[in-house]
Amino acid sequence: MKTNFLTFKLLYNSLSYLFSLKGQKLKCLNFKLSKNQLVIMLMVLLTISFSSCSGEDGKMGPEGPQGIAGEDGLDGEDGEDGEDGEDGINCWDLNGNGIGDITNDDSNEDINLDGVVDALDCQGADGVDGNANVQLFKYNLDVFFDYSQLDLNLKSYIEKPENYTYIFYIDHSTGLRYSIPGHIYNNKGYARIYTTPGGALRVNFYDLNDSNLIIPGGEYTHLIVVAIELSNTAKNSGNPISELKAAGVNTSDFDAVAAYFGLNQ
Structure with a gap:
């Protein structure tokens, strides 16, 4: 910047000198400067001077903060309604x-x-009756040791046992399942079932001579109960077990009974 200032000062002094020579004849050059010639020289010198004064461009400054968002524009006009679809087919x-x-x-x-x-x-046609009125539950027999009689209570599972009829099965430790009342494992005896309206459930075991049969603990694992709720008609005259047999269901076969009622085993 200092160099540019000195250059400008030198040009200024030179121009002042030239103007002092207006109308004079330079002996060494053998010509006389007119006013127009001086003006032209002045313009050339000024152009050179100002050109030399321009420095290099500075570095770009930091980006300014983002401006405030403008307001949302007006909603556009609604489009035209589409064409109506074709009528559907009637269900019938x-x-x-x-x-x-x-x-x-x-x-x-x-x-x-x-x-x-x-x-x-x-x-549609009427569906098959559901099994909301049929229950399946079991008693664990592993807690009994050397017994000929089991005393259980239906109220452990059913609030009003008198409103149900029952089908019973007993599981042997070998995985076999027997329908009772009836003969049990290896045909060495049989079991009888007794229930009361109050919910008492008793199972007695007998040998083939009708004497009490002692069952070793762990030989039988579970007593299975299928409880079928009685309808008002069944309470008076109907027999659900007879109805099952009439439908071709073998009540001695647990799998057949479970399949008929849709029970989860």
Whole structure:
């Protein structure tokens, strides 16, 4: 910057001198300077001077803070509504022809045979009765040692035992399962079951001579109970066990009973 200042001062002194020579004839050059010639020389010298005064560009400054976000613009106009879709097929229209067909073959759409094809023909057939009124539970027999009689209580699982009828099975340590009352493992004896309306449950074991049979602890592992709740009709006259047999269910076969009622074993 100092060099530029000295240069400018030198030019200034030179111009002042030139203007002092206005109209004079330079002997060494043998010509006289006019006013226009002096002005041109002045402009050339000024251009050179200002060009030499410009320094190098400085470094870019740091980025300024982000400005405040502008306001949201106005919502655009709603688009035009789309075209309506095609009508669906009625639930009763099995062949999709839009007509209620009443025929005497498999194409008949009057399912309930009331002479009219409507929403009532869309109802399915009644499902199989559920097993909400049937319970499965078991007693652990490992806690008993050398017994001929077991005294248990149905109220451990059922609040009102008198409202149920029961099917019983007993598990042997070999994995076999026997229906009782009936013969037990190796046909060396049999078991009898007794219940009371108050919920008492007793199992007695007898040998083939009808004497008490002592069962060693651990020989039988569980007593299985299928409890079937009685309906009002069954309480008066019906017998659920007879109904099972009429349906072809062998009540001595636990797997058949469990499958019939949909019980988780």
